[in-house]
Ligand code: SF4
């Protein structure tokens with residue numbers, strides 16, 4: 001299909017999805033506790049996080065009314081944290097979600113993902129999983145601040161890839177310490193029979209703010225795009241750039257469908273303190289309500305205007321951007337409470353270094 | 355307005371949702387999120403009881419052939435385990451707690467025509 005027609009149809013598609021505003025992807029930040037202390041954590045969780053886990057009953061009560069508006073099996077509840085495996089009742093939570101018709105999945109660092117945990121989560125109807133592997137041993141251990149995390153993650157990957165039931169992928173946060181070892185990492189993943197690999201850069205938010213080792217230079221960003229494009233052409237693994245940013249001329253090379261930030265369009269979250277938000281990594285200024293005060297269904301149906309109508313993002317560098325129509329103001333997680341300029345733009349960085 | 359949006363959606367989705375090299379599940383994932391679960395499975399539930407006494411047996415391991423998941427029957431002998439949807443599968447019942455609730459012989463059951471949910475009530479012979 002000619003490029004212009006494709007882009008036009010994609011803009012129609014985006015406008016249509018915004019108009020329909022149907023929830024299909026619901027994050028549940030079930031805990032703020034974590035068993036690692038990763039340098040880049042967007043939610044700044046810790047082992048002794050002051051706030052406890054959210055009682056499952058509170059979450060379930062909040063989302064059950066969704067069944068009036070949507071067939072529940074069209075909604076995947078993505079259980080995240082913190083580290084969700086720290087919750088002893090995770091299989092019970094998942095089983096109850098399935099009993100109500102919802103699908104569920106987890107995002108894990110893999111540290112505590114043992115064969116027994118794998119068996120119990122599958123038995124409880126888990127259908128998808130995303131696991132982080134942030135490089136070869138040195139780079140992964142550095143980012144995850146743990147020497148055992150690499151070996152544990154590899155063992156978890158073997159369990160996951162052997163499962164015929166799971167929709168899974170492996171994610172890698174690309175940074176200055178691992179960018180040059182991506183080709184070896186790719187071979188390692190292929191040797192472990194990994195079919196899908198998602199790569200992302202690290203946003204300057206949460207614990208990553210101000211850590212220069214984590215932010216790629218413009219040249220390294222282009223190197224990353226070339227690497228992903230090469231891996232896709234190679235066809236031995238389905239590599240792609242995550243949804244994190246519009247990347248201009250690289251769009252078609254590094255992902256399947258054009259950039260579309262769906263935060264608040266088809267994605268919502270319930271955070272550990274009950275906040276109703278879009279993606280959990282978005283600035284808390286954009287929180288839309290709280291399950292302890294508001295009806296989740298009501299908030300989803302009637303609020304989120306700031307994310308459904310993004311005209312306000314035409315400010316700062318986005319105001320002068322010739323790609324604005326295609327990008328629509330970038331990723332929501334890169335906007336601060338001031339709403340006056342996007343924190344960073346991969347596309348502009350690469351364009352200016354070219 | 356929404357009706358028109360719904361109608362044009364199918365056409366537009368067919369263009370933008372069928373592009374992933376691995377599967378439909380991967381057409382969209384948020385940065386820190388997972389793929390969407392589009393897999394097919396079956397829920398196998400039931401109760402395990404003793405052939406001799408008719409009483410429920412706790413501590414029986416219920417597993418599905420070629421799949422890692424299993425479940426141990428609870429205090430009322432009940433279990434529920436999700437398994438990959440297939441035309442048929444072998445479900446195995448084994449005593450997992452030694453003599454704690456009596457000793458029972460293992461049993462295999464072949465289940466056919468798996469839909470979304472199957473109820474399997476099984477009795478085990480004492481050893
Ligand atoms: S806010 Fe960020 S993570 Fe969420 S959909 Fe938009 S780009 Fe993706």
Ligand code: SF4
Pocket residue numbers: 246317318321322323324327328329330331342345346347348
């Ligand atoms: S400047 Fe703004 S609109 Fe332009 S590509 Fe970057 S984020 Fe998108």
